[in-house]
Amino acid sequence: MEKSKIAEYATVLGAALVLAYLAYVAAVGLYEIDNFGTISLKQFSGGEYETIKVYGRQFAWVFEYPNGTQTINELIIERGKLYRLELTSIDVVHAFYIKELGIKYDTVPGFTYVLWLKVDKPGTYNVYCNEYCGVGHYLMVGKIIVK
Ligand SMILES: [Cu+2]
Incomplete structure (x- = not known):
């Protein structure tokens, strides 16, 4: 595989990992803040x-x-x-x-x-x-x- 292709795949994979991590953090945060006033x-x-x-x-x-x-x-x-x-x-x-x-x-x-x-x-x-x-x-x- 040529070098530029590897860089391209690495970029896409890196971006996907970052987005997956952000989605995970957001999901955990949304689960914590339910709409139940002062208690969960x-x-x-x-x-x-x-x-x-x-x-x-x-x-x-x-x-x-x-x-x-x-x-x-x-x-x-x-x-x-x-x-x-x-x-x-x-x-x-x-x-x-x-x-x-x-x-x-x-x-x-x-x-x-x-x-x-x-x-x-x-x-x-x-x-x-x-x-x-x-x-x-x-x-x-x-x-x-x-x-
Ligand atoms: Cu009023």
């Missing part, structure tokens, strides 16, 4: 949890506990416990945004998105609306109190 899918299989419904509306967050009790702009949860938040909107698109926990989910009328939430550090976490939803958008700040 692996940690959570089979665990007990409580379901909280979350409604975005102009201009407040409404939280509904399993017993049907609703609160406005305030959710109290226990630390270290697993919650399944079912997010939706009753009017326009909002976005459920908790900066400290790195969570940002849209709430869309007619759709329910599931957010798994487990917070280990007690405290008060602000819930902002991160999607302009009307004149009262700036008022749309709730809090999650972790006890």
Whole structure:
């Protein structure tokens, strides 16, 4: 085989190896960042949890506990416990945004998105609306109190 052919094959093979490596790194990274809030899918299989419904509306967050009790702009949860938040909107698109926990989910009328939430550090976490939803958008700040 002539020398230039060998160089050509080596280049193609080298590029293929680099691309395969990048694909592997991307696949591993994508597997790690699943859409499960602060915990990963692996940690959570089979665990007990409580379901909280979350409604975005102009201009407040409404939280509904399993017993049907609703609160406005305030959710109290226990630390270290697993919650399944079912997010939706009753009017326009909002976005459920908790900066400290790195969570940002849209709430869309007619759709329910599931957010798994487990917070280990007690405290008060602000819930902002991160999607302009009307004149009262700036008022749309709730809090999650972790006890
Ligand atoms: Cu909003």
